[in-house]
Amino acid sequence: MMTLLIDRLFRKNYGSSLSAPLFTLCVASLLFMVCSVSLLKPVEAQRRRAAVEDHDLSGLWLGDYLCDRQHHMLMLELTEGRRGKVKAIFHGLYQDKEYLSFEMRGRVKERARGLRLMLEPGSWIEKPAHDFVSVALSGKVIKDKIRGRLDDQACGEFEVKRLSCDFSESAPCSRAERDLFAQHINRFGKMKDRQNRGSRRAQRARRRARRARQERAQARQSDESKALEAPKVPKVPEAPKVPEAPKYRPVTAIDQAAFAPLINHIEEASFDPKRLALLSLAMQHSYLTSAQAKRILESFTFDPKRLEAVRLMVGRIVDPKSHFSLLESFTFDPQRNRAAELLAHSTVPAPVLIEPQAHKPDRRSVRKESKGEVQSEPQRVAMEAKLFARLLANVSEKSFDKGRQSVVALSAGSSWFSAEQVKRLIEEWTFEPAKITALKTLAPRILDLDQSFLILDSFTFDQYRAQATKILKSAKPASVR
Numbered sequence: 001m002m003t004l005l006i007d008r009l010f011r012k013n014y015g016s017s018l019s020a021p022l023f024t025l026c027v028a029s030l031l032f033m034v035c036s037v038s039l040l041k042p043v044e045a046q047r048r049r050a051a052v053e054d055h056d057l058s059g060l061w062l063g064d065y066l067c068d069r070q071h072h073m074l075m076l077e078l079t080e081g082r083r084g085k086v087k088a089i090f091h092g093l094y095q096d097k098e099y100l101s102f103e104m105r106g107r108v109k110e111r112a113r114g115l116r117l118m119l120e121p122g123s124w125i126e127k128p129a130h131d132f133v134s135v136a137l138s139g140k141v142i143k144d145k146i147r148g149r150l151d152d153q154a155c156g157e158f159e160v161k162r163l164s165c166d167f168s169e170s171a172p173c174s175r176a177e178r179d180l181f182a183q184h185i186n187r188f189g190k191m192k193d194r195q196n197r198g199s200r201r202a203q204r205a206r207r208r209a210r211r212a213r214q215e216r217a218q219a220r221q222s223d224e225s226k227a228l229e230a231p232k233v234p235k236v237p238e239a240p241k242v243p244e245a246p247k248y249r250p251v252t253a254i255d256q257a258a259f260a261p262l263i264n265h266i267e268e269a270s271f272d273p274k275r276l277a278l279l280s281l282a283m284q285h286s287y288l289t290s291a292q293a294k295r296i297l298e299s300f301t302f303d304p305k306r307l308e309a310v311r312l313m314v315g316r317i318v319d320p321k322s323h324f325s326l327l328e329s330f331t332f333d334p335q336r337n338r339a340a341e342l343l344a345h346s347t348v349p350a351p352v353l354i355e356p357q358a359h360k361p362d363r364r365s366v367r368k369e370s371k372g373e374v375q376s377e378p379q380r381v382a383m384e385a386k387l388f389a390r391l392l393a394n395v396s397e398k399s400f401d402k403g404r405q406s407v408v409a410l411s412a413g414s415s416w417f418s419a420e421q422v423k424r425l426i427e428e429w430t431f432e433p434a435k436i437t438a439l440k441t442l443a444p445r446i447l448d449l450d451q452s453f454l455i456l457d458s459f460t461f462d463q464y465r466a467q468a469t470k471i472l473k474s475a476k477p478a479s480v481r
Contacts, residue, residue: 063160176400272305286450290322297329
């Protein structure tokens, strides 16, 4: 039938029929093309299906996603079936507070550049009180990472990394692996019931509290009975204590070795607001000379931001006689005149009061004081380089954040650190909420808080950089504790 159709078409266009050899050659070529296409299609489909089945995505994936211009924690619980079908549960932690989860379904497909995961939203498991909407997502699988985008105008990219646990009885997830999700789901992936007052842990806590109340009541009763039985002894007035004279330390500007990293960080900042944030943190614990203040002002691009920098440095410049040199950094008269008014009301920084440190003497110090030996307070110095290298290696060897936190807490109980050492310790953590927890432990043990701006380089997102700045601002210098 096909041969007659080809001969009729050729005769219609060229007026004559095909010769027998040429006609046979055309028919053979056409049949070869049809057979090759029909044979290659199943082979290519089988190759793609095998590539999808070889790469198993089942398990837990932890990371974060961008939504409403903020990064939020994300955990994907993937279960891969046959022929690339995937079931998933989306666990989200909006602003590290509100927990949400919903089911998803989709497929894994083989593309020219690798595997592609595409998921569509399903029914809600835990929906917050606000107006939240479940969204679809698609991403590319790169070894042990999945990177892609959420299908919503208010959201953007996401990135997750495979965990070693999978909520099963053989490989449950520890609290460190679950990170902030540990407040909402247990190690087997079940939601925690906060209203369950009948749990064994709650019952034990209530029994301990009841026992403690009974012991306190019995102790009060015994004290009252002893007070009634004991004879009254007249009280001897104590001699008035003479208050010690307050001690002050003079205010000095930071030296060139401490000023060099500060000015380098300010000059390397990309925009004026970031420069102001660094300067605000440095001015909490540092004093400057007029020459140093002028160099800082010259690193700013616009006069309004220079004026804000002057507001931060007012009262922190030790040589007010040279204030006029700062006005040379301004380009326009309105900002220059306003800066002159601010500097005119600036005075020499007052000496800093040294607060007496109340410490509990141990038995050895009491014995030495009784023998007439004078005990001086141990000098506060940063940890030695060799000892710090051993501490850093010990923290690096720990697989989970909980282990690292315990090592750092134990060391911070008896050691002091420099800002550079704290920065190197914090960089051992992967997730920034864990870095914030470590910084809360280490901030009271920093000796050179005037260099604390170096620690901000360890944080990537602005949200956690702001939290770190707040923690470092509230910390007190070691010399005035």
